[in-house]
Amino acid sequence: MRVGFYFGLAKDGIRKNKRLYLPYILTCVGVVMIHYILGFLSKNPFLASVQGGNFIQYTLGMGTWVISIFSCIFLFYTNSFLIRRRKKEFGLYNILGMGRKHIGLILLFESLIVAGLALGGGLAAGILFSKLAELGLLNILKMQISMDFHISLFSVKRTILLYLGIFLILFLNTLRQIRFQSALTLLGSERAGEKPPKANWLLGIAGFLLLGIAYYAAVSIKDPVAAFTIFFFAVILVILATYLLLIAGSVVLCRVLQKNKKFYYRTQNYVSVSSMLYRMKRNGAGLATICILSTMVLVILSSTTCLYFGSEDALSNRYPSEVMVTLCEDEAGAVSDEVYGKLDELCYQLARDNGVEPKQYSTARFGYLTGVILEDQVKTQLEGNTERVLGELQNMVLVMLCPVADYEKVTGRHVELSQDEVLLYSDDIHYCYDTIRVGENTTFRVKEKLDREDPAFGEATGLTNSSKSLSFVSQIWLFTSDFDRALGDIPQLVDDYGKKSLTYEMVCYFDTELPRKEQLSFGSRFAEQYKEQPLPASRYYIETRASQYADFYQTFGGLLYLGIMLSVVFILAAVLMIYYKQISEGYEDQARFDIMQKVGMTQTEIKRSINAQMRTVFFLPLILAGIHVVFAFPMVRKLLLLFGLNNVGLFMTTSAISFVVFGIFYMVVYKLTAGAYYRIVSNIS
Amino acid sequence: MSILEVSNLKKVYVTRFGGTKVEALTNVNFTIEEGEYVAIMGESGSGKTTLLNILAALDKPTAGRVLLDGQDLGAIKDKEIAGFRRDHLGFVFQEFNLLDTFTIEDNIFLPLVLAGMHYKEMLERLVPIAKKLGIEHILKKYPYEVSGGQKQRAAIARAMIIGPKLILADEPTGALDSKSSDELLRLFGEVNRQGQTILMVTHSVKAASMANRVLFIKDGEVFHQIYRGTDTDQQLYQKITDTLTLLAGGGERA
Numbered sequence: 001m002r003v004g005f006y007f008g009l010a011k012d013g014i015r016k017n018k019r020l021y022l023p024y025i026l027t028c029v030g031v032v033m034i035h036y037i038l039g040f041l042s043k044n045p046f047l048a049s050v051q052g053g054n055f056i057q058y059t060l061g062m063g064t065w066v067i068s069i070f071s072c073i074f075l076f077y078t079n080s081f082l083i084r085r086r087k088k089e090f091g092l093y094n095i096l097g098m099g100r101k102h103i104g105l106i107l108l109f110e111s112l113i114v115a116g117l118a119l120g121g122g123l124a125a126g127i128l129f130s131k132l133a134e135l136g137l138l139n140i141l142k143m144q145i146s147m148d149f150h151i152s153l154f155s156v157k158r159t160i161l162l163y164l165g166i167f168l169i170l171f172l173n174t175l176r177q178i179r180f181q182s183a184l185t186l187l188g189s190e191r192a193g194e195k196p197p198k199a200n201w202l203l204g205i206a207g208f209l210l211l212g213i214a215y216y217a218a219v220s221i222k223d224p225v226a227a228f229t230i231f232f233f234a235v236i237l238v239i240l241a242t243y244l245l246l247i248a249g250s251v252v253l254c255r256v257l258q259k260n261k262k263f264y265y266r267t268q269n270y271v272s273v274s275s276m277l278y279r280m281k282r283n284g285a286g287l288a289t290i291c292i293l294s295t296m297v298l299v300i301l302s303s304t305t306c307l308y309f310g311s312e313d314a315l316s317n318r319y320p321s322e323v324m325v326t327l328c329e330d331e332a333g334a335v336s337d338e339v340y341g342k343l344d345e346l347c348y349q350l351a352r353d354n355g356v357e358p359k360q361y362s363t364a365r366f367g368y369l370t371g372v373i374l375e376d377q378v379k380t381q382l383e384g385n386t387e388r389v390l391g392e393l394q395n396m397v398l399v400m401l402c403p404v405a406d407y408e409k410v411t412g413r414h415v416e417l418s419q420d421e422v423l424l425y426s427d428d429i430h431y432c433y434d435t436i437r438v439g440e441n442t443t444f445r446v447k448e449k450l451d452r453e454d455p456a457f458g459e460a461t462g463l464t465n466s467s468k469s470l471s472f473v474s475q476i477w478l479f480t481s482d483f484d485r486a487l488g489d490i491p492q493l494v495d496d497y498g499k500k501s502l503t504y505e506m507v508c509y510f511d512t513e514l515p516r517k518e519q520l521s522f523g524s525r526f527a528e529q530y531k532e533q534p535l536p537a538s539r540y541y542i543e544t545r546a547s548q549y550a551d552f553y554q555t556f557g558g559l560l561y562l563g564i565m566l567s568v569v570f571i572l573a574a575v576l577m578i579y580y581k582q583i584s585e586g587y588e589d590q591a592r593f594d595i596m597q598k599v600g601m602t603q604t605e606i607k608r609s610i611n612a613q614m615r616t617v618f619f620l621p622l623i624l625a626g627i628h629v630v631f632a633f634p635m636v637r638k639l640l641l642l643f644g645l646n647n648v649g650l651f652m653t654t655s656a657i658s659f660v661v662f663g664i665f666y667m668v669v670y671k672l673t674a675g676a677y678y679r680i681v682s683n684i685s
Numbered sequence: 686m687s688i689l690e691v692s693n694l695k696k697v698y699v700t701r702f703g704g705t706k707v708e709a710l711t712n713v714n715f716t717i718e719e720g721e722y723v724a725i726m727g728e729s730g731s732g733k734t735t736l737l738n739i740l741a742a743l744d745k746p747t748a749g750r751v752l753l754d755g756q757d758l759g760a761i762k763d764k765e766i767a768g769f770r771r772d773h774l775g776f777v778f779q780e781f782n783l784l785d786t787f788t789i790e791d792n793i794f795l796p797l798v799l800a801g802m803h804y805k806e807m808l809e810r811l812v813p814i815a816k817k818l819g820i821e822h823i824l825k826k827y828p829y830e831v832s833g834g835q836k837q838r839a840a841i842a843r844a845m846i847i848g849p850k851l852i853l854a855d856e857p858t859g860a861l862d863s864k865s866s867d868e869l870l871r872l873f874g875e876v877n878r879q880g881q882t883i884l885m886v887t888h889s890v891k892a893a894s895m896a897n898r899v900l901f902i903k904d905g906e907v908f909h910q911i912y913r914g915t916d917t918d919q920q921l922y923q924k925i926t927d928t929l930t931l932l933a934g935g936g937e938r939a
Contacts, residue, residue: 600771
């Protein structure tokens with residue numbers, strides 16, 4: 001057997017079908033490249049050495065897995081398309097006397113060539129661009145750059161193994177398809193008669209219902225914790241609904257239009273509606289995939305850019321004051337007036353010693369516990385009742401216990417409270433009961449509900465407006481007469497893990513209004529000096545906003561970077577699918593185009609009809625993706641709250657920009673691929 | 686009055702590379718009277734398809750003139766040509782050329798819909814034709830569900846429904862078995878007897894022997910023609926066979 005001959009045939013096969021293979025190979029190169037780069041960065045020793053690098057590398061490592069799984073599914077899809085187009089050729093080889101074995105050999109060589117080009121090109125491009133990618137990442141993270149260049153053997157090995165594996169599976173799958181079909185079926189497979197699509201009302205309606213449920217879930221979500229759990233549920237529903245709608249729903253719609261004789265038998269609708277029926281049947285799944293890829297790109301891009309550009313915002317939300325000194329205690333006795341007063345004096349003094357006149361200076365002390373609010377009771381234990389946990393997570397509250405004396409001091413108001421009476425303030429929950437029970441045995445009477453807008457309240461608690469709006473767990477503040485004794489058995493409460501629920505804190509906050517660098521050095525000097533004469537406390541923390549700055553940028557920058565990388569891969573995939581869709585439609589329309597012309601349609605009539613169909617089919621996924629994004633907006637916004645971001649305007653802007661940029665890109669792809677389509681269609685006529 | 690007048694028709698193709706000229710039609714002259722049933726015979730490469738394409742206004746002649754119902758095809762503007770073709774010509778093809786996305790009924794309606802006719806009127810036209818062609822029971826089916834003979838009958842219905850001046854049939858029996866062919870030719874004869882003018886291009890002696898007149902084309906020219914006169918199908922068949930033998934032998938003009 002002359003192996004070289006078959007190798008030649010394989011080479012020719014690819015070259016003659018370069019209209020199909022070139023984009024396929026280029027996409028493979030792109031995916032391999034990004035896979036290598038992500039692997040390279042996730043094991044990059046320099047990145048590991050910088051602060052916060054671990055988190056980024058973990059995120060990028062996850063991204064590598066996402067790309068691995070995605071490329072497997074995606075290459076499977078495109079490869080099956082390629083094989084369908086080429087079955088005729090294999091049938092011809094078969095008739096000319098080539099055995100299955102020989103055809104298998106040709107296929108093997110073809111797979112080897114494609115794999116070689118994809119891996120060779122992809123790795124070369126990956127290695128070439130890896131430094132650029134690293135610099136890009138470091139720039140996004142606002143970190144110092146290093147100039148050394150190296151190749152990650154780990155990533156090379158992983159990439160080669162993964163993609164060789166995928167190509168092997170693809171090869172075996174093709175072999176299986178060729179093996180079970182006779183030469184004649186192979187020859188005729190492109191022209192096999194096709195049944196007209198049946199309208200499946202059940203699936204069509206199911207699609208609408210699922211989409212409705214998913215949209216309702218996304219829109220009606222109130223708090224971020226629930227958004228997190230519902231998000232995946234909604235995503236799966238939307239994916240299912242999109243497939244159902246585009247595969248079955250579109251056919252149902254066309255059938256309904258056909259039933260309307262007046263509408264259907266009109267020149268401009270006649271050809272379009274009945275061709276659309278077939279187009280949707282063949283392309284429904286492809287269009288749904290394109291739609292979902294577009295939606296993913298849009299959601300990823302809008303949210304990660306929003307996080308990145310909003311990190312300053314998120315930072316000041318999370319750290320309302322530039323400097324925060326916190327003393328933690330487990331026992332109520334330790335939170336004495338004496339220590340509280342000393343903390344106040346000491347912090348003020350230390351700040352001034354370091355040349356800073358503290359602004360927005362305030363102190364607060366409280367005991368806090370987290371629990372679940374059920375009507376007028378706050379429970380610290382869920383008693384392992386897991387079915388209820390999901391529902392109860394949404395009822396999570398932070399109960400803050402505060403001495404009424406502090407409130408009086410700030411407001412100058414005198415409040416007469418007995419031991420079982422409290423002043424109550426709640427931020428999110430509209431609390432409508434007259435009593436509140438904390439744990440099982442301690443019940444307070446609510447003497448007065450405080451006004452949410454009371455400025456004195458903010459001063460008394462150190463709670464600024466921004467942190468109020470940020471908190472995704474509702475807060476209930478209770479001002480009690482006697483911090484030590486009035487709490488009943490609250491200090492003994494434990495959570496599900498047997499840990500004590502109540503923690504005491506004394507906090508001092510202030511702003512320095514220094515630039516970030518000086519703020520950092522001020523913070524370390526402040527901490528040094530505090531360490532020399534510490535106040536009695538079980539634990540203490542001194543945090544400055546500036547010291548958290550790098551952390552925030554690294555977290556959000558890493559996410560943005562991964563978002564961009566994933567978007568590139570998804571876009572590559574979407575573009576290739578669009579291209580293949582256009583080409584396969586071109587081949588299918590070729591014959592139809594010819595017949596219509598013979599039967600008496602003018603070129604312009606045909607062109608107009610085909611243009612209309614193409615546009616509908618083409619922009620349907622984009623429009624649907626746009627609607628998906630609009631409905632996902634409230635949910636994603638809640639998710640961003642989890643990251644401490646509450647800037648709706650910014651998120652709207654990044655969403656709008658993402659959509660416009662993506663839309664323009666989509667249009668360009670349309671123009672380019674429509675050209676390929678027309679070249680094919682006009683070949684025959 | 687003659688429906689179709691073809692005079693001094695000439696068509697020269699220039700090959701894409703090298704510019705070699707190929708003469709497909711050198712000088713074709715013939716006329717077809719209203720109500721005639723004419724078959725055109727000729728070997729592959731004799732110029733039949735080129736002639737048909739020019740008659741269908743799908744292609745333009747290099748020289749010469751085609752008058753359809755007194756209208757010069759060459760004088761019709763490009764924009765109007767499709768409409769003209771739709772209104773005056775019916776086509777029947779070897780490969781049926783039914784659109785697989787339409788039911789049989791919708792395929793037949795196609796030229797009417799393009800002409801902007803109302804559904805009710807279309808239905809009124811369809812009923813008698815469908816009955817005559819025996820396809821009433823398959824109107825709601827799709828092309829892939831019916832036999833070749835049925836597809837061709839549907840194609841004839843599509844050609845007839847506009848009431849064309851002339852039906853152009855290109856090898857209409859080419860893709861059919863002998864039983865379906867006979868049935869189809871019988872239908873053609875019947876349609877013709879009711880006054881429909883038919884021009885059929887064919888290889889099949891049997892098909893040609895059903896016509897009133899047979900034209901033979903060789904090397905781009907009308908080489909010979911036979912009128913039926915009072916001959917039976919059988920006698921005409923014999924005459925055609927003789928002529929073909931002569932043509933194949935490269936003999937003199939009979």
